Amino acid sequence: MIRLHLHLLSDSTGETLENIAKAGLAQFENVETIKHFWPMVRSVGHLDRIMLEIAQRPGLVIFTLVNNEVRRRLETRCHALGLPIVSALDPVIEALSRLLGQEAIARPGRQHSLDAAYFARVDAIQYTIAHDDGIAAEDWEEADIVLAGVSRSSKTPTSIYLANRGYKVANIPLVVESPPPQSLFTLVHPVVVGLTTSPERLIQIRRNRLLSLNQTPETAYVDQEAVARELAFARRMFSDQGWPVIDVTRRSIEETAAAIINLVNEKSGGAGGGV
The missing domain is CATH 3.40.50 (Rossmann fold)
Structure with a gap:
């Protein structure tokens, strides 16, 4: 060393x-x-x-x-x-x-310097924090990016990273028993991106999360069949809506964010977004 x-x-x-x-x-x-x-x-x-x-x-x-x-x-x-x-x-x-x-x-x-880009970034961070985990669906049209995915698929950390780059981001967890608001499927301005991962990786992350909360690591939340159903449900939704999908299994947050920014730039005709 x-x-x-x-x-x-x-x-x-x-x-x-x-x-x-x-x-x-x-x-x-x-x-x-x-x-x-x-x-x-x-x-x-x-x-x-x-x-x-x-x-x-x-x-x-x-x-x-x-x-x-x-x-x-x-x-x-x-x-x-x-x-x-x-x-x-x-x-x-x-x-x-x-x-x-x-x-x-x-x-x-x-x-x-405290220029317009600085204040835009602050505004993006505030928006993203206020629209984490499916909150305030009525404002999603104001977002630059909406991330959708099952629980623990890196939606929140990716959202915060993108917010620090100047993008307004909302994210929503996809739950089989609780379909998302219909407004998610009619958004025009934001780029909606689906995040997915491998069942094995997702189970590992969820089990670690439960242990950190001193909860039993053996629940439906980490059951292999239940997790497989969740991921299949999410993938069907992504396919039906024609949303781009990013597999985060082997990606860092920075790599996932870079791929999302490319999608945003493609939609805007190559113009750089954020700050």
Whole structure:
């Protein structure tokens, strides 16, 4: 097991750096990463205090700093300490600058400005939370996406992930004994997507859920025949309505969401949705 100190310095919240670091680390195994977050670094004095901490825990330094004085100071100090240092956004900004024929605007935290897209994302999250698990069917036409599937088929976590991408999402559990509202079958604006999974995987997830709630793991909820009937009921509905279906058995939430976003873009003629 390799132990790595990772120092993330940003003149804003550090959210961009965190995502970049997470994506990079996912490509390596047997690494124990200790992340040190240093947000809102906008002065040399602040940086000097941070460098005292970094010197005690040397490791890789990744940064997004637009202030040239602070940036040069960081680079000089890291080189003096023999620390590897990476500017996370430089290659992207330089490529865009060449293609667009413009100089980048050096403004700290510009990518996180409270613009219309930010408020649209907040609105999407609020809508999605308010329309979880079949709630408020009268508002489903306002959704961008409606997810349908049996219990524990990843509807809620996928909905929340999509909401953070700026999509209004409603989701509804499909229950054999309780058909969904008829309004589900007459929606025009939203893309309705069916989520399905393998019976074995679904039973495992449901059994773990019951155990986490200190409930008996031997009920109709996890009975193999009952689960098979539920999934068959859902698949027939998806087929009858002509809804696209995504099998989440071997997909992560991110992969499922990406497939759904592609469906939304296809419906809108290739225009990107969300934020």
